[in-house]
Amino acid sequence: MECEVCGAELRGKPFKVIIEGSEVNVCKRCKSLGSEKPVERISQKDVKKVFLRKKSPRKKIEFEEELLENYNLIIKREREKRGWSQEVLAKKIQEKESLIRKIENAEITPETEVIEKLERLFNIKLREKVVEVKVNLNRKSLTPTLGDIVVIKKKKS
Ligand SMILES: [Zn+2]
The missing domain is CATH 1.10.260.40 (lambda repressor-like DNA-binding domains)
Structure with missing residues (x-):
């Protein structure tokens, strides 16, 4: 593989840099001509942030x-x-x-x-x-009493 800028033979891993908006493989000498590719690192950070936000302590309700x-x-x-x-x-x-x-x-x-x-x-x-609710619900008050039912029936007829 050759340096895409100066054409020198690349030994080992090439440096990936951004030159004029496109990604190129360059030698150590030409590395300073471009900017380092930052895309992957940024996206990883975002993922971490979202993850942390989800884990933030909240009042837990036991179901x-x-x-x-x-x-x-x-x-x-x-x-x-x-x-x-x-x-x-x-x-x-x-x-x-x-x-x-x-x-x-x-x-x-x-x-x-x-x-x-x-x-x-x-x-x-x-x-x-x-x-688990600690409050004592009075269920009896929700159901109509026998008296209530009688009244309803009378009104319908
Ligand atoms: Zn070069």
Whole structure:
């Protein structure tokens, strides 16, 4: 390889410099004629900056994955929808038939691994993300009392 400026034979690695906007391979002597190629270094810096910004400390909220209350019924429904027996379902997720039966009867709480397999197979979610809330929610106030229902019925008729 020859120096693209003076034509001298290049020994070892050529110097890459920018001369008049284009990148050329030059010898040590001609290196000072151009400016060093800075492009790659700059882009690497940018990547680092973005990465750091993402990692900046933030208040962490702990989410917990909790099984849906009626997960066993959902599994049963999804299985029956496809016309599969418990045995067929068991084979599809490589588990024992007895395990499927126990899960559907809510006799046992399935392991996360099994839950994940079922979620993937049926393309559904059996868990929901919950945040541990310390406040005691009074759920009773959200549901209408028997008195309220009676009033509504009377107004309609
Ligand atoms: Zn040269």
